[in-house]
Amino acid sequence: MYELDVKSQINNTPWEKTRMSRCRYLMEMIKKGFHINLIIYEKPDSSTFRYRAYNIYQAMQNSDEWKVVYFYGDELSAIEKFLAHVHILTIARVRWNNELQNFIDKAKEFHVPVLFDVDDLVYDVKYFSLVTNSISVDFRNNPDFFYDFWFAQIGRIDLTARQADGYIGTNPFLCETFHERFGKKEYVIPNFMNREQIQISDLCVKEKQQQQSKKPFSLGYFSGSPTHINDFKTIYMEIIQLLEEFDDMVLDVVGYMDFPKEMHHLIEKGRIRFTDPVDFVTLQKLVASVDVNLVPLVVNKFTNCKSELKFFEAAAVNTITCASATYTYSHAIEHGRTGFICKPTEWYSVIKDIYLGKYNTEEIVENAHKYVMKHYYGDEITNTIEGVYNTVMKELTNEC
Amino acid sequence: MNLIQMFKQKWKGTMEFKNQYGWKKTFIVVKRVILHQPTIDLIMPLPPAQEEVAACPDIQQNNVVDVKQLLNVRYRDIQPVQTIHIVADHKRCNLIIDRLDLISLWNGDEMAIVIATEFARQSDIPLRIITRKSVAQPNIYRKILERNNLQPFIEIEFYSDCDRDNNGEIAYKLDVSSEDIFIANTWWCAQTVENISLRKRFFYIVKDVDEFRHPRDEMQIMCCHALCNNNIDYIFLSEMLRKYYKEAGYQINNSVPVIYPLKSKHIQISSDTKKGEKYKLLFMADPQEAQSVYYFTIRMIEEAIQTGILDMDNWEIYCLGDEVPLIVFDGKYMINIVDKKDYEKMDKLLNEVDLLIALRNSLNVTSLVSEILIRGGVVLTNTSGEERNIIESKRLITTGMEEGDVQGALYDAVDMVVKQGGTTEKIMLNEMNDDWHEAMRRVVTYMQENI
Numbered sequence: 001m002y003e004l005d006v007k008s009q010i011n012n013t014p015w016e017k018t019r020m021s022r023c024r025y026l027m028e029m030i031k032k033g034f035h036i037n038l039i040i041y042e043k044p045d046s047s048t049f050r051y052r053a054y055n056i057y058q059a060m061q062n063s064d065e066w067k068v069v070y071f072y073g074d075e076l077s078a079i080e081k082f083l084a085h086v087h088i089l090t091i092a093r094v095r096w097n098n099e100l101q102n103f104i105d106k107a108k109e110f111h112v113p114v115l116f117d118v119d120d121l122v123y124d125v126k127y128f129s130l131v132t133n134s135i136s137v138d139f140r141n142n143p144d145f146f147y148d149f150w151f152a153q154i155g156r157i158d159l160t161a162r163q164a165d166g167y168i169g170t171n172p173f174l175c176e177t178f179h180e181r182f183g184k185k186e187y188v189i190p191n192f193m194n195r196e197q198i199q200i201s202d203l204c205v206k207e208k209q210q211q212q213s214k215k216p217f218s219l220g221y222f223s224g225s226p227t228h229i230n231d232f233k234t235i236y237m238e239i240i241q242l243l244e245e246f247d248d249m250v251l252d253v254v255g256y257m258d259f260p261k262e263m264h265h266l267i268e269k270g271r272i273r274f275t276d277p278v279d280f281v282t283l284q285k286l287v288a289s290v291d292v293n294l295v296p297l298v299v300n301k302f303t304n305c306k307s308e309l310k311f312f313e314a315a316a317v318n319t320i321t322c323a324s325a326t327y328t329y330s331h332a333i334e335h336g337r338t339g340f341i342c343k344p345t346e347w348y349s350v351i352k353d354i355y356l357g358k359y360n361t362e363e364i365v366e367n368a369h370k371y372v373m374k375h376y377y378g379d380e381i382t383n384t385i386e387g388v389y390n391t392v393m394k395e396l397t398n399e400c
Numbered sequence: 401m402n403l404i405q406m407f408k409q410k411w412k413g414t415m416e417f418k419n420q421y422g423w424k425k426t427f428i429v430v431k432r433v434i435l436h437q438p439t440i441d442l443i444m445p446l447p448p449a450q451e452e453v454a455a456c457p458d459i460q461q462n463n464v465v466d467v468k469q470l471l472n473v474r475y476r477d478i479q480p481v482q483t484i485h486i487v488a489d490h491k492r493c494n495l496i497i498d499r500l501d502l503i504s505l506w507n508g509d510e511m512a513i514v515i516a517t518e519f520a521r522q523s524d525i526p527l528r529i530i531t532r533k534s535v536a537q538p539n540i541y542r543k544i545l546e547r548n549n550l551q552p553f554i555e556i557e558f559y560s561d562c563d564r565d566n567n568g569e570i571a572y573k574l575d576v577s578s579e580d581i582f583i584a585n586t587w588w589c590a591q592t593v594e595n596i597s598l599r600k601r602f603f604y605i606v607k608d609v610d611e612f613r614h615p616r617d618e619m620q621i622m623c624c625h626a627l628c629n630n631n632i633d634y635i636f637l638s639e640m641l642r643k644y645y646k647e648a649g650y651q652i653n654n655s656v657p658v659i660y661p662l663k664s665k666h667i668q669i670s671s672d673t674k675k676g677e678k679y680k681l682l683f684m685a686d687p688q689e690a691q692s693v694y695y696f697t698i699r700m701i702e703e704a705i706q707t708g709i710l711d712m713d714n715w716e717i718y719c720l721g722d723e724v725p726l727i728v729f730d731g732k733y734m735i736n737i738v739d740k741k742d743y744e745k746m747d748k749l750l751n752e753v754d755l756l757i758a759l760r761n762s763l764n765v766t767s768l769v770s771e772i773l774i775r776g777g778v779v780l781t782n783t784s785g786e787e788r789n790i791i792e793s794k795r796l797i798t799t800g801m802e803e804g805d806v807q808g809a810l811y812d813a814v815d816m817v818v819k820q821g822g823t824t825e826k827i828m829l830n831e832m833n834d835d836w837h838e839a840m841r842r843v844v845t846y847m848q849e850n851i
Binding site: 129130133136137138139140229230234237238241260262298299300301343344345346347348 | 484485486535536537538539541542552554555556557558565569571572573575
């Protein structure tokens with residue numbers, strides 16, 4: 001692992017801007033004649049909101065045609081007056097309520113195309129069983145409560161989704177599900193990185209390049225949460241085999257979940273180490289410090305819709321990724337060249353070979369870094385989003 | 401023998417016991433011996449169902465037994481796997497077995513895994529292995545393919561509900577679609593398939609006569625019901641089994657395939673592999689498995705020792721098992737128990753075994769028979785007729801189950817071990833098993849035609 005001492009003043013909640021400042025920005029952009037996309041998200045958070053609202057807002061600051069501004073679910077009445085001046089309204093994963101319905105209806109009065117943006121299958125009640133099973137919702141105790149809770153979550157998002165004129169997903173596999181369900185237009189805007197991530201990543205890479213990895217050899221797992229236990233369980237027997245074979249290998253986990261009992265003795269011996277969940281800036285430092293980034297996933301329709309962000313986040317800090325063969329990871333990673341796609345029974349041998357130095361890991365991380373910097377940040381992203389919005393204008397404005 | 405000598409002998413025996421089983425068990429045994437308490441329950445555990453029931457805290461409250469919980473424990477093996485239904489756009493092969501761990505290497509599940517893998521591979525569909533009693537170990541799956549000279553197969557996933565609660569419920573359920581094709585190799589797994597498969601028909605790999613496991617209890621009745629199922633497509637691991645099932649009235653036609661376990665065609669064993677001061681006798685019998693005729697086997701060995709057929713100055717006795725009791729022959733010769741889960745030790749032992757006693761009341765020829773023969777040992781087994789269908793070797797001695805016959809065969813076997821010394825023998829698979837790949841091709845074709 002790498003011992004990094006990166007110090008930075010990078011803001012880990014850069015999206016915190018008052019409604020006033022966002023409104024001022026919006027008015028300014030309207031005045032300057034830009035095309036406007038309003039993105040509505042329920043509340044800011046460090047995960048989906050960051051990728052589907054804030055990052056897009058930031059990327060489009062470089063656009064000469066389009067600007068994006070984000071607002072929250074409790075601000076709708078305050079921003080309704082702007083609907084007359086926007087060109088696209090995007091509702092990102094918002095649970096339906098009356099206020100939202102009114103807002104959407106208003107947008108349609110102004111013939112503004114309404115897009116629904118989501119990053120997984122949580123938008124369709126047809127997938128209720130698959131979604132809840134994949135995230136390991138336990139219905140055994142108090143089943144009615146949990147059925148009602150989750151049905152409300154998914155059902156409300158479903159109702160929002162049905163109102164849209166078009167759909168945005170993070171990858172073609174997910175977009176295909178939109179097509180199956182709604183039969184309307186769908187568009188791909190992948191997840192990508194923001195400036196803050198790049199800044200911290202660059203600092204980490206600089207420091208990493210000045211040192212060699214030291215023992216212990218660290219495997220990093222950065223999705224530590226109860227919803228991911230089934231994903232982790234797809235590899236845990238092979239990880240146990242590795243940790244038992246190599247005394248100087250450890251598993252570093254960010255987050256907490258109940259590890260299977262077969263791993264308890266390794267936890268007691270300190271071979272599995274835990275760190276509390278951290279903000280997205282600090283996370284980059286932690287990812288940079290490990291030797292291998294583990295991204296195990298149960299492969300099913302739900303996970304096939306998920307984006308490849310664990311790969312590009314790691315590649316940005318020159319950390320090798322081993323990932324399951326879901327749709328997005330299989331397409332993003334070129335096995336052996338930018339990372340590794342591992343199927344069950346392969347994790348042990350691939351990680352062992354990395355540990356034993358059988359791969360040119362420097363070359364691999366360099367390839368991965370170049371690849372993600374091109375495809376997950378910068379001009380290509382800005383152009384992709386512009387392209388989508390222009391297509392939406394062409395395809396949907398006549399229909400609205 | 402004077403008191404001091406007696407004490408020394410007892411102390412030596414106690415220390416040997418302690419070295420093998422630890423202080424805790426030693427203390428318990430010694431205490432019971434001193435207090436004249438039965439040691440039977442320590443060395444002869446209760447049948448699993450009763451033991452589990454007795455240990456289950458959910459069941460006994462104030463000595464009142466909850467029937468539902470009682471039945472949950474008793475019928476745990478046939479609890480349905482909890483599922484969610486999904487829509488899939490491609491077929492998937494599913495094998496339901498008890499376990500995929502070190503024990504699988506010796507308990508007959510190996511062939512089921514091999515067949516399922518080859519079917520999936522040649523049909524270009526993924527394979528999912530579902531285990532009910534323990535979590536699957538991917539390295540064991542790899543080992544099984546290696547042992548059978550098969551290419552690695554990576555379109556595989558594993559699922560286990562071994563940690564389901566007493567009611568058979570689990571948070572993370574198995575997703576099942578109408579494109580899932582199921583294979584089972586025990587009647588209780590077949591029962592599970594019947595409960596969860598969305599396709600009517602499924603495959604059943606017959607490795608033994610399942611009803612032989614159950615001596616006239618309700619499990620035997622349930623076994624018959626589970627297998628009297630017109631939706632089953634059978635695959636047999638021996639001709640004798642196919643013949644038995646057909647004569648027993650199951651729907652077996654001539655197109656139902658038979659495949660024997662694969663072994664290398666010609667193997668030469670060096671006599672150097674057999675080392676050590678004493679000859680090693682291995683018997684494979686489990687008191688919890690009715691067909692393994694455990695008590696008969698240990699009685700035959702005890703008699704052989706008493707009559708001098710087995711000179712214990714020159715022999716050590718080993719028993720292969722998971723939870724087999726620690727027993728002492730002739731009041732002084734303690735068996736060595738080898739844990740099936742310790743693969744390295746098992747493998748080493750099999751190389752050193754001089755004589756395997758494999759007496760069984762079943763039609764299944766245990767894979768250990770061919771393992772020991774291939775590694776140069778002598779095997780004594782009772783005649784089912786199938787042994788010679790698999791492997792031809794003069795070191796394979798067969799006998800009926802009359803006591804006199806067994807003692808006579810044991811005499812011949814011991815004699816052969818002592819006399820064979822440094823000889824080697826090339827052994828060959830019987831012609832019936834000549835082309836395993838052709839047999840596998842027939843099995844796969846049959847399966848593809850029946851999905």
